[in-house]
Amino acid sequence: MSVLIDEVTRLCVAGMTGKEGSFHTLNNRRYGTNVVGGVTPGKGGQDVEGIPVFDSWADAAAQAQPNTAMIFVPPRFAADSILEAAAAGVELVIAITEGIPAHDELRVYNTLKRDHPDTRLVGPNCPGILSPGKANVGIIPASFFSEGNVGVVSRSGTLTYQIGNEIAQAGFGCSSIVGIGGDPVPGSSFVDIIELFQADPQTELIVLSGEIGGSAEEEAAQYISEHVSKPVVAYIAGFTAPAGKQMGHAGAIVSGSAGTAAAKADALEAKGVRVGRTPTEVAQIAVEILGAATGAERS
Amino acid sequence: MDLLEYQGKQLFARHGLEVSAGRAVTTVQDAVAAANEVGYPVVVKAQVLIGGRGKAGGVKLAADEEQAREHAQSILGMDIRGHTVRTLWIEHASDIATEYYASVLLDRSAKQPMVMFSVEGGVEIEQVAEESPEKLVRHHVDALKGLSREEAVEIARRGGADADVVEGVADALVALYEVWLAEDATLAEINPLIVTPERQVKALDAKVSLDGNALYRHPDNQGLSDSENEDPIERRAKEQGVQYVALDGDVGILGNGAGLVMSTLDVVAQAGGSPANFLDAGGGSDAAKVKQAVELILANDKVKAVLFNIFGGITRCDEVARGLIAAFEDIKPSVPFVVRLDGTNDVQGRELLQEAQLPNVHPAKTMNEAAEKVVALAAGKSVEAAA
Numbered sequence: 082m083s084v085l086i087d088e089v090t091r092l093c094v095a096g097m098t099g100k101e102g103s104f105h106t107l108n109n110r111r112y113g114t115n116v117v118g119g120v121t122p123g124k125g126g127q128d129v130e131g132i133p134v135f136d137s138w139a140d141a142a143a144q145a146q147p148n149t150a151m152i153f154v155p156p157r158f159a160a161d162s163i164l165e166a167a168a169a170g171v172e173l174v175i176a177i178t179e180g181i182p183a184h185d186e187l188r189v190y191n192t193l194k195r196d197h198p199d200t201r202l203v204g205p206n207c208p209g210i211l212s213p214g215k216a217n218v219g220i221i222p223a224s225f226f227s228e229g230n231v232g233v234v235s236r237s238g239t240l241t242y243q244i245g246n247e248i249a250q251a252g253f254g255c256s257s258i259v260g261i262g263g264d265p266v267p268g269s270s271f272v273d274i275i276e277l278f279q280a281d282p283q284t285e286l287i288v289l290s291g292e293i294g295g296s297a298e299e300e301a302a303q304y305i306s307e308h309v310s311k312p313v314v315a316y317i318a319g320f321t322a323p324a325g326k327q328m329g330h331a332g333a334i335v336s337g338s339a340g341t342a343a344a345k346a347d348a349l350e351a352k353g354v355r356v357g358r359t360p361t362e363v364a365q366i367a368v369e370i371l372g373a374a375t376g377a378e379r380s
Numbered sequence: 381m382d383l384l385e386y387q388g389k390q391l392f393a394r395h396g397l398e399v400s401a402g403r404a405v406t407t408v409q410d411a412v413a414a415a416n417e418v419g420y421p422v423v424v425k426a427q428v429l430i431g432g433r434g435k436a437g438g439v440k441l442a443a444d445e446e447q448a449r450e451h452a453q454s455i456l457g458m459d460i461r462g463h464t465v466r467t468l469w470i471e472h473a474s475d476i477a478t479e480y481y482a483s484v485l486l487d488r489s490a491k492q493p494m495v496m497f498s499v500e501g502g503v504e505i506e507q508v509a510e511e512s513p514e515k516l517v518r519h520h521v522d523a524l525k526g527l528s529r530e531e532a533v534e535i536a537r538r539g540g541a542d543a544d545v546v547e548g549v550a551d552a553l554v555a556l557y558e559v560w561l562a563e564d565a566t567l568a569e570i571n572p573l574i575v576t577p578e579r580q581v582k583a584l585d586a587k588v589s590l591d592g593n594a595l596y597r598h599p600d601n602q603g604l605s606d607s608e609n610e611d612p613i614e615r616r617a618k619e620q621g622v623q624y625v626a627l628d629g630d631v632g633i634l635g636n637g638a639g640l641v642m643s644t645l646d647v648v649a650q651a652g653g654s655p656a657n658f659l660d661a662g663g664g665s666d667a668a669k670v671k672q673a674v675e676l677i678l679a680n681d682k683v684k685a686v687l688f689n690i691f692g693g694i695t696r697c698d699e700v701a702r703g704l705i706a707a708f709e710d711i712k713p714s715v716p717f718v719v720r721l722d723g724t725n726d727v728q729g730r731e732l733l734q735e736a737q738l739p740n741v742h743p744a745k746t747m748n749e750a751a752e753k754v755v756a757l758a759a760g761k762s763v764e765a766a767a
Contacts, residue, residue: 156593157596157597180593181593182564182591182593182594182597183486183564183566183591183593183594184561184564184591184594185594187486187491187492187493187523188523188524190491190523191491191492191522191523191524192524195524208693220693220694221693222692222693222694222723222724224724225723235639236639237637237638237639237640237642238637238639238693239635239636239637239639239640239691239693240637240639240640240642240643241639242691242693242723243640243643243691243722243747246691246722246723263638263639265486265488265566266486266488266491290639292638292639292642293642294488295488295489296488296489297488297489300489316643318639318642318643318646319642319645319646320645320646320649321627321642321645321646321648321649321655322642322645322658323625323627325382326625326658327592327625328625328638328641328642328658329623329637329638329639329641329642329658329660330638330639331591331592331593332488333638333642337506338506342646358646358650359643359646359647359650359747359748360643360747361746361747361748
């Protein structure tokens with residue numbers, strides 16, 4: 082098992098005919114992901130290396146039955162594309178697009194909740210999801226990860242590759258790597274994904290990689306203490322970030338005294354979650370816990 | 381993007397919020413002319429993006445032309461906690477009977493807009509929230525419906541607004557919500573929201589933050605912000621589309637991906653160093669972008685050593701190496717570099733760097749090793765000192 086994407090994933094990509102969109106879609110297909118179509122208004126009937134293009138999400142849904150959407154369109158069209166995919170009945174929408182206005186994200190989040198409660202949004206401004214050995218949707222470089230029992234959920238892309246790679250070098254793999262994105266109103270929170278990992282039999286340890294801004298890490302800490310029996314190891318980036326400055330991600334900002342890295346690390350530790358001070362230390366703690374578990378099984 | 385008070389007030393006025401007539405000026409002469417125009421007494425207010433202007437002497441009341449000139453002279457050019465006053469806002473002084481507080485913001489936790497109102501205005505709202513939370517009304521708005529007038533009246537009542545101004549406060553809240561919504565703001569705050577002796581409700585201050593990602597649909601707002609007080613390198617970076625934040629240390633940092641760069645700053649600080657900047661070269665950086673980034677980092681003359689921390693996903697390490705080599709040919713940096721390349725095409729990248737034999741460039745295998753080396757070099761020690 083894994084979470085969200087696997088062998089039964091049927092992927093359709095909005096923005097597949099663009100340069101970035103086609104590059105990553107083909108990359109995902111090469112990995113083994115079942116790509117059933119693309120959506121670009123006005124380009125219906127064309128194809129990208131054999132993958133059919135549809136004019137709308139409704140057409141794509143009727144003709145190719147996707148269960149997963151990837152959004153690669155520019156920021157000003159992204160909100161509508163997400164909502165169209167949901168309206169067409171797609172259950173999982175993964176939005177890679179960076180730079181969507183916060184008010185659009187707010188509208189999308191609340192519209193999905195009200196009108197399409199069965200559709201889950203991951204992102205925007207995220208690297209996507211990888212379930213090693215099964216499927217890859219997005220821009221995560223699959224070569225750094227192998228299949229295994231660590232579930233990773235993260236607000237940052239490269240930081241995830243850094244941590245995942247160190248875990249892989251120590252001989253461990255991942256069940257799924259889920260990028261929830263660095264924006265202020267993400268479709269899925271840490272809590273949403275941790276809930277899936279807790280229920281996933283393949284996942285034995287969860288790595289949470291957070292950063293400054295908002296309170297998603299604090300909410301995760303509370304949730305973990307009440308609902309999660311699997312070990313969780315956390316990392317928080319941005320201890321040296323000054324207040325009021327946006328650190329690359331739209332959501333990575335300390336507002337006044339709220340959203341600091343120290344407060345997040347404290348909240349997690351107070352609930353018994355081990356927090357690594359560096360990405361390397363996170364991987365070491367994870368390996369230590371997994372190694373002990375493996376050793377116990379062997380003995 | 382944070383706006384100056386007068387820019388915020390212009391947006392308020394655009395959506396029907398009551399503000400005092402006034403003018404933004406940059407010279408003493410214009411300040412006096414503005415004061416004569418709006419009528420005495422006037423308030424002379426420093427326009428800087430930092431709180432505590434009043435305490436710092438940046439807000440003064442002037443009864444006549446002579447005082448207006450005097451205050452304009454003393455406040456223009458004044459330094460308020462690192463912000464130089466280049467603009468003054470001159471407005472007709474208001475008589476104040478009561479001071480309230482009102483704001484609309486994006487509550488990231490609830491994923492809804494939130495209206496806040498308190499009759500304890502004119503003081504830090506964090507202080508009110510902490511000391512007397514019962515005096516701060518927090519009301520979540522359905523993002524898909526917006527704030528109704530009935531809700532606004534209820535908020536004003538619940539917050540304890542004087543009965544005769546409940547309607548006026550509700551009008552102000554509805555207008556403030558409209559500012560927040562129509563201008564794509566992430567925060568719209570009035571502190572204080574005053575009631576005059578004539579029982580008029582009016583915004584005496586304005587704190588507005590706009591969403592930079594939404595500026596494309598607000599051409600009128602694109603020229604706003606405090607560009608005069610912006611760090612010159614940050615401004616240059618913004619023009620080039622590079623994510624750069626100036627910090628006050630001496631270790632220049634370049635990485636790819638916001639999270640990895642934030643993490644790199646932390647690891648450098650843990651190794652005893654002090655980062656000079658945040659720079660995210662972004663995904664898929666090519667050689668030209670890397671060269672541009674090196675120029676930005678070195679434009680800060682406090683930088684004593686530079687750390688490149690790359691974990692290549694979409695970014696290819698050989699491209700980064702080519703960019704660095706090109707930058708060295710042109711710029712010939714005088715400070716040492718530590719380069720850690722990992723991920724996509726890392727072997728090729730490292731080989732390119734080795735062949736190029738760049739002076740004073742030190743490879744590192746891991747992020748931690750790289751941080752220790754760069755901190756040693758910035759302190760004037762050799763890299764061996766790091767081990």
